[in-house]
Amino acid sequence: xxxxxxxxxxxxxxxxxxxxxxxxxxxxxxxxxxxxxxxxxxxxxxxxxxxxxxxxxxxxxxxxxxxxxxxxxxxxxxxxxxxxxxxxxxxxxxxxxxxxxxxxxxxxxxxxxxxxxxxxxxxxxxxxxxxxxxxxxxxxxxxxxxxxxxxxxxxxxxxxxxxxxxxxxxxxxxxxxxxxxxxxxxxxxxxxxxxxxxxxxxxxxxxxxxxxxxxxxxxxxxxxxxxxxxxxxxxxxxxxxxxxxxxxxxxxxxxxxxxxxxxxxxxxxxxxxxxxxxxxxxxxxxxxxxxxxxxxxxxxxxxxxxxxxxxxxxxxxxxxxxxxxxxxxxxxxxxxxxxxxxxx
Amino acid sequence: xxxxxxxxxxxxxxxxxxxxxxxxxxxxxxxxxxxxxxxxxxxxxxxxxxxxxxxxxxxxxxxxxxxxxxxxxxxxxxxxxxxxxxxxxxxxxxxxxxx
Numbered sequence: 001x002x003x004x005x006x007x008x009x010x011x012x013x014x015x016x017x018x019x020x021x022x023x024x025x026x027x028x029x030x031x032x033x034x035x036x037x038x039x040x041x042x043x044x045x046x047x048x049x050x051x052x053x054x055x056x057x058x059x060x061x062x063x064x065x066x067x068x069x070x071x072x073x074x075x076x077x078x079x080x081x082x083x084x085x086x087x088x089x090x091x092x093x094x095x096x097x098x099x100x101x102x103x104x105x106x107x108x109x110x111x112x113x114x115x116x117x118x119x120x121x122x123x124x125x126x127x128x129x130x131x132x133x134x135x136x137x138x139x140x141x142x143x144x145x146x147x148x149x150x151x152x153x154x155x156x157x158x159x160x161x162x163x164x165x166x167x168x169x170x171x172x173x174x175x176x177x178x179x180x181x182x183x184x185x186x187x188x189x190x191x192x193x194x195x196x197x198x199x200x201x202x203x204x205x206x207x208x209x210x211x212x213x214x215x216x217x218x219x220x221x222x223x224x225x226x227x228x229x230x231x232x233x234x235x236x237x238x239x240x241x242x243x244x245x246x247x248x249x250x251x252x253x254x255x256x257x258x259x260x261x262x263x264x265x266x267x268x269x270x271x272x273x274x275x276x277x278x279x280x281x282x283x284x285x286x287x288x289x290x291x292x293x294x295x296x297x298x299x300x301x302x303x304x305x306x307x308x309x310x311x312x313x314x315x316x317x318x319x320x321x322x323x324x325x326x327x328x329x330x331x332x333x334x335x336x337x338x339x340x341x342x343x344x
Numbered sequence: 345x346x347x348x349x350x351x352x353x354x355x356x357x358x359x360x361x362x363x364x365x366x367x368x369x370x371x372x373x374x375x376x377x378x379x380x381x382x383x384x385x386x387x388x389x390x391x392x393x394x395x396x397x398x399x400x401x402x403x404x405x406x407x408x409x410x411x412x413x414x415x416x417x418x419x420x421x422x423x424x425x426x427x428x429x430x431x432x433x434x435x436x437x438x439x440x441x442x443x
Contacts, residue, residue, distance in 0.1 A: 133399075
């Protein structure tokens with residue numbers, strides 16, 4: 001049941017080589033939706049080793065992939081109609097690019113899998129097609145030195161592989177570039193929402209509990225009223241930082257993600273005050289005007305890790321500059337909100 | 345779709361033209377077209393596009409390129425500063441230099 005994508009096995013030197021097809025079935029697609037929502041994302045892996053896609057022979061290409069099933073499924077489905085070998089590295093269930101950054105999609109692991117699968121006995125040629133983003137972990141010249149196989153870096157996106165093959169294993173400049181178009185950002189949004197949700201829930205409960213405090217004692221009615229208002233505002237801050245920030249990324253001002261997130265927060269602030277202006281004191285307005293944009297700034301800053309173009313030096317620079325402001329602003333806003341509870 | 349650019353003048357990427365043999369591998373592995381070939385040598389065309397992934401350095405067998413490579417991930421920086429090593433984020437890293 002678990003390995004529905006394996007349709008057959010063939011024998012090579014006494015070992016079973018799983019045969020897979022280009023077709024993604026319902027469980028592959030359902031599994032992809034689940035991991036995009038963060039459900040069992042850390043366990044969406046396949047066994048590392050050699051796979052036969054279709055009916056490859058000793059002249060067929062060898063593609064190298066990661067044992068994150070989403071990466072593996074993307075590769076095999078885009079190779080539609082092409083018979084090939086797929087050599088899956090043990091990246092602990094992490095995608096090619098992240099694993100390459102970590103070193104698990106790396107030279108040593110690749111050399112090990114080449115040896116273990118006896119690839120040299122299986123194919124007549126000595127060439128591996130490694131995804132370009134694997135180059136962060138795989139040193140082509142060192143693979144050649146240790147295994148005899150030369151590495152050809154394929155395109156960034158698996159959907160370009162058929163054209164890459166037709167071009168005689170040449171990728172065009174555009175195939176070599178990582179971009180970050182809307183659809184790529186949108187699929188990451190659910191994960192952004194899931195990641196911080198438990199913290200948001202804790203903060204909301206916190207605001208509910210403190211909402212009933214006043215100089216005259218504790219009121220549960222006020223707690224509920226204030227709590228509902230606070231949670232709507234906190235949810236908007238969450239929405240702006242985790243949804244608007246990533247989606248509007250190219251159009252938000254600034255280069256730092258913190259600044260982009262701040263502006264995403266500004267978008268939702270006026271929308272909310274239109275409805276709540278009447279029941280809010282000036283102090284409360286000031287307090288939420290600090291909390292919403294700065295919380296949003298922090299959340300969008302955390303999207304740097306999911307983005308495709310931020311450098312470590314840059315992230316460190318923006319964090320040193322903006323994290324203190326985010327912390328002081330949010331805590332300051334909270335203190336003002338508490339003071340407002342008692343001077344009413 | 346315009347290309348998204350991160351912070352200016354911050355990338356630690358350096359190329360030593362004396363060691364470059366013009367093999368072109370850096371132009372092939374770079375995901376942001378940072379390099380181009382000029383007079384049979386690689387040159388840095390767009391430093392601000394560099395995300396310090398380290399693919400060029402790792403694949404330059406002549407050691408002509410250097411970069412303090414790492415993953416530009418705020419969550420990993422936070423984990424690193426808190427001294428966590430078991431974070432779920434795919435890119436835990438040691439933070440050598442603080443603010």
